[in-house]
Amino acid sequence: MEIFECDVLIIGAGGAGLSSAIFAKEAGADVCVLTKEYPTRSQTCMAQGGINAAFSNVSEDSVDAHIANTLKSAHGQADEEAVRFMCSEAKEAVEWLDSIGVCFSRTQDGKIAQRRLGGASAPRACYAQDYTGLKILHTLYDKALALGIEMRAEKYLLELLKGKDGEIAAALILDIRSGKKELYKAKSIILATGGYSRIYDTNSTNSTASTADGIAAAARAGADLVDMEFVQFHPTSLKNSSILIGESARGEGGYLLNSKGERFCDELAPRDEVSRAINAEIEKGEEVFLDIRHLGERFIDENLPQERKLAKLYENIDPVYDLIPIKPAAHYTMGGVKVDNNSQTNIKGLFACGECANHRVHGANRLGGNALLEIVVFGKEAGKAAATYAKNNHLPSPHIKHSFYDSVAKCSNEIDFYQKQRELGELLYKNVGIVRTHEQMQEALCILEKMQEDLPKMGVLDSSEVYNTNMIEFLSFANMLEVAQKVIESALARESSCGAHYIKE
Numbered sequence: 001m002e003i004f005e006c007d008v009l010i011i012g013a014g015g016a017g018l019s020s021a022i023f024a025k026e027a028g029a030d031v032c033v034l035t036k037e038y039p040t041r042s043q044t045c046m047a048q049g050g051i052n053a054a055f056s057n058v059s060e061d062s063v064d065a066h067i068a069n070t071l072k073s074a075h076g077q078a079d080e081e082a083v084r085f086m087c088s089e090a091k092e093a094v095e096w097l098d099s100i101g102v103c104f105s106r107t108q109d110g111k112i113a114q115r116r117l118g119g120a121s122a123p124r125a126c127y128a129q130d131y132t133g134l135k136i137l138h139t140l141y142d143k144a145l146a147l148g149i150e151m152r153a154e155k156y157l158l159e160l161l162k163g164k165d166g167e168i169a170a171a172l173i174l175d176i177r178s179g180k181k182e183l184y185k186a187k188s189i190i191l192a193t194g195g196y197s198r199i200y201d202t203n204s205t206n207s208t209a210s211t212a213d214g215i216a217a218a219a220r221a222g223a224d225l226v227d228m229e230f231v232q233f234h235p236t237s238l239k240n241s242s243i244l245i246g247e248s249a250r251g252e253g254g255y256l257l258n259s260k261g262e263r264f265c266d267e268l269a270p271r272d273e274v275s276r277a278i279n280a281e282i283e284k285g286e287e288v289f290l291d292i293r294h295l296g297e298r299f300i301d302e303n304l305p306q307e308r309k310l311a312k313l314y315e316n317i318d319p320v321y322d323l324i325p326i327k328p329a330a331h332y333t334m335g336g337v338k339v340d341n342n343s344q345t346n347i348k349g350l351f352a353c354g355e356c357a358n359h360r361v362h363g364a365n366r367l368g369g370n371a372l373l374e375i376v377v378f379g380k381e382a383g384k385a386a387a388t389y390a391k392n393n394h395l396p397s398p399h400i401k402h403s404f405y406d407s408v409a410k411c412s413n414e415i416d417f418y419q420k421q422r423e424l425g426e427l428l429y430k431n432v433g434i435v436r437t438h439e440q441m442q443e444a445l446c447i448l449e450k451m452q453e454d455l456p457k458m459g460v461l462d463s464s465e466v467y468n469t470n471m472i473e474f475l476s477f478a479n480m481l482e483v484a485q486k487v488i489e490s491a492l493a494r495e496s497s498c499g500a501h502y503i504k505e
């Protein structure tokens with residue numbers, strides 16, 4: 001097995017991974033970033049609406065208001081100190097992004113443009129049309145390349161390995177192109193592998209890469225997970241494809257209508273409330289639509305060009321003239337690997353940031369625009385902390401352990417795991433969705449336990465080594481199954497409703 005060494009190893013090249021890489025490198029560490037995709041394709045590039053910072057560029061706003069809105073939306077489940085830190089760092093974070101080249105949209109007097117998103121008391125989300133995440137990700141990538149950060153694509157994390165004192169020591173990686181295992185030894189590791197919304201399969205706005213691999217590997221290595229039951233359902237995904245129509249559409253004045261043409265809720269209430277209101281309409285037999293026709297073609301093309309393209313491409317309708325059929329879909333996972341304010345997990349030397357981590361800033365319901373903020377603010381902190389840790393510690397020797405990958409060849413192929421993945425998504429959407437009951441969750445857990453038992457009968461059909469996507473998809477399914485069980489166990493442990501975890505009485 002080939003062995004590589006570095007000071008700080010970062011797994012994941014989304015906004016969180018790249019931010020942490022830049023700050024770890026600037027702190028003097030020898031950094032290597034691995035991703036199972038290509039850095040420019042990470043999920044961060046799908047973010048549309050914006051990144052929050054209380055600049056008051058459009059109307060009066062304050063850091064205190066940002067903190068208050070974030071805490072209210074979190075339903076008492078966020079840590080006030082962490083929220084205060086994130087919101088206070090927001091202006092500096094956005095100014096830094098602006099300084100390295102993110103092309104934010106501008107007001108007429110040249111300031112960064114801002115729009116209001118749900119649950120915010122002022123226009124606070126700084127945006128680049130509705131391509132905010134794409135512009136941020138690609139600029140971070142440019143910056144990382146300019147700093148000479150080593151970036152390796154198509155490397156799939158299998159396991160996190162520890163040293164003799166229980167500290168993090170290495171990552172076991174599958175090179176997708178060759179099918180060979182590789183060992184990356186590092187003094188510290190930052191996990192930045194994104195969230196787990198794809199456990200809901202196609203009932204999710206996320207890319208097919210959000211399969212919870214990092215969270216599952218961290219849990220297998222002994223990392224604590226927290227708040228896994230808090231899954232945010234975004235109110236407005238396209239009805240047939242679950243592609244997101246961003247909150248920017250409602251932020252710019254879009255309405256929600258039922259089949260009778262009636263508005264039925266405050267469109268800019270926090271997402272958990274709007275999603276439940278839409279769900280209630282759908283349960284009454286209504287269809288639900290987003291209406292932005294009154295904004296006019298010129299405004300839509302200037303401010304919401306991506307939303308128009310997506311609606312045309314995936315729903316075959318033009319929002320300039322037509323109502324947009326929508327439904328809520330799993331969008332963001334507040335739960336994840338438990339970290340302290342320095343992004344340190346309970347495993348020494350293992351840090352986590354971004355959607356795979358839980359910095360206790362979103363609580364039971366994330367505010368729109370705060371995820372991009374979190375990946376930059378805590379990406380920076382994780383990068384600095386991991387570099388300092390690496391400076392003060394030696395390269396440990398990893399204890400190589402068995403990986404599920406090693407036994408896959410022995411799995412027979414009696415059951416089609418792609419079919420099981422679809423079933424898993426439907427089951428979770430129905431039983432562990434916007435509204436849940438204890439009976440539904442119990443039933444889902446039993447079905448998942450049976451799937452887990454059957455996993456050895458769901459092997460891959462493709463036995464080739466080179467570029468075996470069938471194998472990668474199977475490994476990802478196994479990770480999702482593991483994490484889905486943790487979501488339900490966590491949900492069953494929380495007796496009463498709270499934010500995105502809403503129990504029907």
Ligand SMILES: Cc1cc2nc3c(=O)[nH]c(=O)nc-3n(C[C@H](O)[C@H](O)[C@H](O)COP(=O)(O)OP(=O)(O)OC[C@H]3O[C@@H](n4cnc5c(N)ncnc54)[C@H](O)[C@@H]3O)c2cc1C
Nearest residue numbers: 012013014016036043044047049050157194354355371372
């Ligand atoms: C459609 C959409 C719109 C959004 N809009 C907004 C918005 O307007 N404002 C906002 O604040 N938030 C928004 N969000 C949320 C926000 O975009 C994400 O929470 C954030 O970008 C996550 O960044 P990340 O770096 O943590 O993870 P990601 O960007 O998901 O990156 C994860 C990285 O980990 C890698 N990886 C995963 N598994 C493995 C593995 N096994 N081995 C190796 N590498 C692996 C992936 O390849 C990827 O590089 C939106 C989300 C979606 C889906």
